[in-house]
Amino acid sequence: MLLHFIERDALHLLSAASExxxxxxxxxxxxxxxxxIATLNYDTLVESAGRAHGVRVSTGAEEWDGGFRWRFADDAVRLLKIHGSFTWRPSKPLDGGGGGVPNIGLYEMSAVDEPAPNNRVDSTLIFGGQVKLTPHGPFPALMRQFADWLEQADVIVAAGFGFADEHIVGAIRRWASLDANRKMIIVDPYPRTTGPFVGDTYGGFCTRCGRDTEIPSAAYLDTQLPLGRTASTFSSKASSPACPHSSERM
Structure with missing residues (x-):
């Protein structure tokens, strides 16, 4: 019970900071x-940006049918919230559900404390801590969609990710090891030069590659680091690396 109140207060603080x-x-x-766009964040900043600029954004939460596939609304920017969202409510009754097992979908609300249309105020649906690999709810479908995107992508652009989530890092390693032409562009305007790299995007990546004490200086362009059978290239801002328009990106 105490953990529930701590989580609720933390989500309210996150929501307030986002406003x-x-x-x-x-x-x-x-x-x-x-x-x-794949994100591990629970906040709704990307959705808010879409509304502010007249761009439709779909998280696929309302489209999920309770199964193993994740779907998005048509003609919308696809935002995959792999760890859930503080606006998702797991209380939407769906048709189907074989063997008498109820099929429960998601409501997507606009605020952290907004009740679902059926007036239920369920706990926010987020995956964190020890439940990041849960087999329950939409998590398997979310991870399957992430894997589907990886199979299609030639380039990944990573920003704000510390490479600490094993299930995400493992998927990226598999993606990189299967094709030496695949590339990752890491966006980190202020990389640390020495450890620890907790919460640091580029430093976290280097740690995963076995560089746990220091990382290449931005003064040295095109530093190659192993990731599976391929390598990642780090370039300073001066080189302005760009994603090839002929490649699929995520």
Whole structure:
């Protein structure tokens, strides 16, 4: 019970911090031709940016039918929230459900404390801590969709990810090891030069590659680091690396 109250207060703080946050920097991302945007964050900043700029964003929460596939609304930017969202409510009754097992879908609300249309105030559906690999709810479908995107992508752009989530890192390693032409672009304007790298995007990546004490300086361009059978290239801002338009990106 105490954990529930702590989680609720933390989500309210996160929601409050999101209100009034700058959103314009999301616009180029929303306008880019991508397979989709995958995030581990629970907040709704990307959705808010879409509303502010007249861009439709679909998380697929309302479209989920309780099965093993994740679907998105048509003609929308696809946002895959792999760890859930503080606006999802697991209380939407669905038709079907063989063997008398109820088939429960998701309501997607606009605020952390907004009740579902059936007036149930269920716990927010988020996956964190020890339940990040749960077989329950939409998590298997979310991870399957992430894997489907990886199979189609030639380039991954990673921003704000510390490479600490084993299930995500493992999927990226498999993706990289299957094709030496695949590339990852890591966006980190302020990389640390020495450890520890907890919460650091580029440092976290280097740690995963066995560089746990220091990382290449931005003064040295095109530093190769092993990731599976391929390598990742780190370039400073001066090199302005760009994603090839002929490649599928996520």
């Amino acid at each position: 009034g946050a700058p959103l314009d920097h999301f616009l180029p991302l929303l306008q880019e031709d991508l397979l989709g």
